[in-house]
Amino acid sequence: MNKLVKLFITSISAITLTLVSFTSSFAKVDGEYIVLGSAISLTGKYSSNGVHTQNGYNMAVDRINKMGGVKVGGKSYKFEIIYYDDESNPKRAAQLAERLIKQDGVHYMLGPYSSGLTKAIAPVTEKYKIPMVEANGASRSLFTKGYKYLFAVLSPANQYLEVAIDLAVEKNGGKPVRIAQAFEQDAFSQDVRLGILDAAKRTGSEIIIDDKLPKELNDMAATLAKVKATKPDVLVVSGHTKGALTAIRQISEMKVDVPMLAMTHCDAAKLSKQHGKNSEYALCASQWHKNLSYKDKFFGSGKKYDKDFKKEFGYAPPYQSAESSAALLVFKDAFERANSFDRDKVRDALVDTEMQTFYGNIKFGPGGQNVAKPMILFQVRCKGDTCENKVVAPTKWASDKFYHPIPKWSERG
Amino acid sequence: MNKVKQKDLILYSGLIILGLAAPYLFSAFKVQLTYLCVLIVLAMTWNLQGGEMGYNSFGNILFYGLGMYLTASVQVGMFFSLAEWTESGGEKTFVHTTAQYFQGMGVGLLVAAIVPTIVAGAIGYAILGLRGHYFAICTLGLGIAAGEIAGGIEIIGAGQGFTTPPFPAEIVDPEARGQFFYFLSFLVLVLAFVFVKYIYGSRFRLILNAIRDNEDKAEAMGIQTMKYKIVGWMCSAFFCGLAGGIMGGLIGYIDSTDVAFDGREMGVFMVLMAILGGKGTLWGPIIGATLFHFFKEGLWTFILGWQYVALGVLIVVIVVYFPEGLMGWLREKYPERFGEVIDEKDRKAQVELK
Numbered sequence: 181m182n183k184l185v186k187l188f189i190t191s192i193s194a195i196t197l198t199l200v201s202f203t204s205s206f207a208k209v210d211g212e213y214i215v216l217g218s219a220i221s222l223t224g225k226y227s228s229n230g231v232h233t234q235n236g237y238n239m240a241v242d243r244i245n246k247m248g249g250v251k252v253g254g255k256s257y258k259f260e261i262i263y264y265d266d267e268s269n270p271k272r273a274a275q276l277a278e279r280l281i282k283q284d285g286v287h288y289m290l291g292p293y294s295s296g297l298t299k300a301i302a303p304v305t306e307k308y309k310i311p312m313v314e315a316n317g318a319s320r321s322l323f324t325k326g327y328k329y330l331f332a333v334l335s336p337a338n339q340y341l342e343v344a345i346d347l348a349v350e351k352n353g354g355k356p357v358r359i360a361q362a363f364e365q366d367a368f369s370q371d372v373r374l375g376i377l378d379a380a381k382r383t384g385s386e387i388i389i390d391d392k393l394p395k396e397l398n399d400m401a402a403t404l405a406k407v408k409a410t411k412p413d414v415l416v417v418s419g420h421t422k423g424a425l426t427a428i429r430q431i432s433e434m435k436v437d438v439p440m441l442a443m444t445h446c447d448a449a450k451l452s453k454q455h456g457k458n459s460e461y462a463l464c465a466s467q468w469h470k471n472l473s474y475k476d477k478f479f480g481s482g483k484k485y486d487k488d489f490k491k492e493f494g495y496a497p498p499y500q501s502a503e504s505s506a507a508l509l510v511f512k513d514a515f516e517r518a519n520s521f522d523r524d525k526v527r528d529a530l531v532d533t534e535m536q537t538f539y540g541n542i543k544f545g546p547g548g549q550n551v552a553k554p555m556i557l558f559q560v561r562c563k564g565d566t567c568e569n570k571v572v573a574p575t576k577w578a579s580d581k582f583y584h585p586i587p588k589w590s591e592r593g
Numbered sequence: 594m595n596k597v598k599q600k601d602l603i604l605y606s607g608l609i610i611l612g613l614a615a616p617y618l619f620s621a622f623k624v625q626l627t628y629l630c631v632l633i634v635l636a637m638t639w640n641l642q643g644g645e646m647g648y649n650s651f652g653n654i655l656f657y658g659l660g661m662y663l664t665a666s667v668q669v670g671m672f673f674s675l676a677e678w679t680e681s682g683g684e685k686t687f688v689h690t691t692a693q694y695f696q697g698m699g700v701g702l703l704v705a706a707i708v709p710t711i712v713a714g715a716i717g718y719a720i721l722g723l724r725g726h727y728f729a730i731c732t733l734g735l736g737i738a739a740g741e742i743a744g745g746i747e748i749i750g751a752g753q754g755f756t757t758p759p760f761p762a763e764i765v766d767p768e769a770r771g772q773f774f775y776f777l778s779f780l781v782l783v784l785a786f787v788f789v790k791y792i793y794g795s796r797f798r799l800i801l802n803a804i805r806d807n808e809d810k811a812e813a814m815g816i817q818t819m820k821y822k823i824v825g826w827m828c829s830a831f832f833c834g835l836a837g838g839i840m841g842g843l844i845g846y847i848d849s850t851d852v853a854f855d856g857r858e859m860g861v862f863m864v865l866m867a868i869l870g871g872k873g874t875l876w877g878p879i880i881g882a883t884l885f886h887f888f889k890e891g892l893w894t895f896i897l898g899w900q901y902v903a904l905g906v907l908i909v910v911i912v913v914y915f916p917e918g919l920m921g922w923l924r925e926k927y928p929e930r931f932g933e934v935i936d937e938k939d940r941k942a943q944v945e946l947k
Contacts, residue, residue: 223901265893265900270754271852274844275624282621296754296848303759303845308767321753365744365752365849392745392752395850 209521213260214250216511217286219276219301221293224268225396228421229448229500230293233316235493236504237261237290243478244508250515257515259508266292270300277304286310287523290507293500294420295319295337295368302330311527313510315503319371323547330548331530333506333539337368338375339555340465341416343573344442345379347463347557348414351440351584360389360412360438362403362427364419369393372418372444372465388412397422404436414440424449424464432458432589439585448498452560452567460562461586468499468539469556469571471579478509479538506539559583609783616775623771627843629886630778631836634785635859636866636878638829641789643864644872645798646825647805648721652732654860655739656713656830658853660705660837662749665757665847667704668697679750691761698842705838706831713830717823724808733856740854755847774843781839785832786879792828793875801825805873869911871918880919 209215218237221230241259249256262284266273273292280286281304289305291298291314298317302325305312311329318337322330348357361376363369373390380387388410391403397419407415415438417427424445431441432455446452446464470482479485485505489497510533515521518529534543534552541552557573559582570580616623635657642648669678673687689697720731744752760770792798800821803811812818837853847853862885870881888907893900915922924931 267900269851269855269858270846270848271840271844271855271858274846275628278624282624296846296851299754299756300844300846300848300852303756307760307770319753321756325756363752367753367848370752394741 209257210260212249212255212257214257214288214515214521215260215262215284215286216288216290217262217264217277217280217284218290219264219266219273219280219292219297221268221297222263222265224266225422226268226293226297226420229316229445229498230268232448232498232500233293233504234263235489236315236497236501237508239489239492239501240478240505240508243505244512247478250512252515252519252521259512261290262286266297268294268297270296273297274300274304277301281305281308281310287521288312288511288526290504290511291315291317291332294366295322295371296366298322298330299367302327305329309523309527311514311523311530313507313530315507316500317368319367320374321367321371323545323549327548329527331510331533331544332549333510333542334467334503334550335553335555336549337371338378340372340375340444341418341442342375342379343555343557344416344440344463344465345376345383345385345414347573347582348440348442349383349385351582352413356384356386357413358410359385359387359414359416360403360407360410361387361416362389362391362393362400362419363417364393364397364423365395366420369418369420369423369444372416376416393419393423397426399430400426401430401434404430404434407438408434408436412438414438414442416442418444421445421449424451425454428455428459428462435589437586437588441586445498446558446560447496447569448500450495450498452562452569456565456567457562457592459560460567460592461583462560463572463582464558464560464569466499466556466558466569467553468502469558469569469577470497471571472540472556472577474536474538474540476509476535476537479505482538485538502539506537506542509537509539510535510542557582612779612783616772620768623768623775624843625886625890627771627775627778627839629883630775630782631840632862632866632886633879633882634778634782634832634836635863636870636882637785637789638832639863640867640872640874640878641792641801641825641829643867644874644877645801645805646822648724648822648826649729649864650732650826650829651729651856651860651864652716652735653829653833653863654736654854654856655716655732656709656833657837657840657859658736658739658743658855659709659712660834661841661847661853662743662755663708663834664698664701664705664838665755665841666749667701668694668758668842671697671700676748679748679753679755689758689761691763694758694761697758702835702838705834707834709830709834709837710827713827714823717826718819721819721822721826736854736856736860740850740856743853744849750847752849754849754852757841757845757847759845774839778836778839778843781832781835788828788832790875797821797824865908865911868918869907869915871915871920871922871924874918874920877918877920884919 220234221227245258249258264276266276289310289312291312293316295317298314306327306329313331315333318334320336320338359380363373389406393400417423424443428451442463444465451459470486472482475481486497513535514526514529518525542550543552545551556571558569558571560567561570571577572580572582615626639653642650666675669675672693723731749755800816804818808818841847844852866881866885867878869885871877896903
């Protein structure tokens with residue numbers, strides 16, 4: 181027993197020493213680098229969107245560093261990001277945020293992917309007064325908590341598909357419509373649902389199916405069977421990438437005829453590529469589209485961003501990547517205007533942000549959400565076998581007319 | 594006998610001093626240390642059924658999640674309308690005063706300990722008649738079902754999740770929150786250890802062991818096995834509920850399946866940690882949890898994206914090379930240190946036979 185105790189004490193003191201020597205090995209500004217921290221979903225259910233986010237961040241970091249970096253106090257600094265994998269788990273994300281701030285000494289954070297994870301990280305960054313610019317947490321409840329250090333470059337989730345309901349009512353001759361909806365059980369999708377509920381109330385529309393889908397989403401046949409039986413005017417589905425893929429797969433398999441199909445995450449799921457003609461006519465909410473006419477000096481236009489991104493990563497950038505890149509532009513702008521690395525000065529500079537990026541105009545409301553940028557809707561349209569996303573609303577950017585109603589499966593080639 | 598006790602005393606007081614000093618020594622690691630305490634509590638109490646009683650439960654996560662939701666609900670519900678708090682997109686902001694926060698937390702933890710214990714009694718009465726694999730599968734279902742049900746209850750946030758009350762803003766020191774949760778979890782850890790240690794010296798443990806080794810014989814001996822099985826499970830539920838309540842406050846955001854009824858992670862981890870250290874021993878789960886936590890925190894960030902593969906390899910290695918866990922392996926290697934008397938002649942004779 182004596183030896184065991186000795187061994188135990190020795191090992192504990194060894195661990196103690198290592199831990200103590202580990203602390204504070206990093207600093208907020210390390211030589212010529214400004215260190216940002218981010219927990220990203222590299223594994224788990226959000227892994228595909230997590231990678232889109234990370235690619236967006238990396239693309240912007242490279243570009244900004246190449247084009248002269250960030251100028252603060254007459255000196256040029258480069259961005260560097262410390263990533264951890266949050267495994268798509270809010271618990272892990274909160275823990276990693278703590279770790280980034282306390283152990284890695286990060287003083288500025290970039291957001292994770294998804295509203296749920298942002299919800300878990302925001303209390304931590306708020307506690308330590310760390311400014312966080314996030315690009316992938318759209319849930320409205322994030323912006324009603326009075327957070328002072330949270331800034332989102334995207335429009336809140338409830339705005340995603342509200343327009344689609346208005347569009348359906350308009351196509352119905354101004355009369356209320358019958359809505360069927362199915363949403364994943366997560367913070368983001370449930371917020372999209374609240375937006376639909378608001379829109380339904382406003383237009384007097386009736387919700388005839390209101391289903392919840394599980395998180396590891398791969399089957400929604402039960403909902404679709406009901407849709408077949410009740411014939412609603414609009415079917416709304418939201419459940420991140422897997423939701424979009426599952427919906428299209430099963431709608432085409434079950435030959436569900438519905439005049440209008442509104443979804444989220446079509447471009448992140450690469451729907452038009454993966455399901456080709458089966459995904460035609462799907463109406464999708466998006467934060468960004470390459471055809472929009474916004475510009476900045478780092479990425480040029482949306483089209484140029486699209487081209488550069490394709491060259492770098494081999495696929496067309498979904499809006500998740502674009503908004504993530506925009507987050508870095510916001511940080512750069514704020515650092516330069518603050519002309520300081522003082523967290524509160526940077527935070528104040530972020531509050532005053534008013535800029536245009538290739539992704540859209542950015543100006544933060546009192547809750548931290550971006551109030552300067554509208555959502556857009558695009559529709560998947562095919563020519564022969566190649567399908568593309570065409571912007572159909574709002575009319576300012578619409579490149580195509582909205583096709584309604586969706587032809588029946590029996591009439592589709 | 595006295596001498597051993599004295600050594601124990603040194604060990605325990607050393608550990609307690611280390612535990613109390615830890616948040617000051619490793620100020621940056623407070624949250625990880627809090628996790629460690631909670632993990633140890635979970636592993637140690639899981640060991641009561643899994644190790645001592647031989648009933649492998651995957652259902653303890655039910656009590657953990659229940660404790661988490663209960664603490665947060667009570668903490669909010671005592672002062673505000675719970676429905677308005679969890680309603681997403683609500684424009685109102687509610688702020689707990691310092692006194693309200695701690696009162697709510699205290700009462701919440703109390704409820705979080707008591708209710709899961711009662712639930713364990715009720716469920717245990719229904720399903721502890723099942724044995725072996727049947728019990729394991731049944732409890733696996735419990736956690737999953739609870740997650741799905743919680744995800745549909747609007748008043749606790751449903752799929753939106755439940756943001757727990759933020760730490761009172763009146764306490765300006767940013768370290769205070771970490772310290773509060775650390776000491777809370779350390780207190781629960783000490784309580785759990787004292788309790789389990791007490792059980793290890795009691796007849797109760799022998800009964801649990803008897804159930805594990807041969808339940809029918811135990812029954813034939815006149816032991817009311819059902820009663821002891823239920824009580825055993827209730828003991829675990831008590832501490833799981835407390836652990837869950839603390840974690841909910843620490844994480845700050847409760848999601849039905851990813852944080853509260855997180856059978857895929859916490860539920861599996863507690864089993865894994867107990868097995869890694871050696872189930873059916875007092876120190877095994879503690880060592881297992883500590884090693885596991887160090888492995889997880891130390892290695893995982895260096896193998897971004899591959900950590901679950903590494904975890905899989907770890908499980909295989911444990912099962913193949915340390916089927917009895919680290920404690921079991923040590924015991925086999927150095928039996929004399931565990932107080933087992935070995936007849937030298939007999940051992941030599943055996944070696945020669947080989």
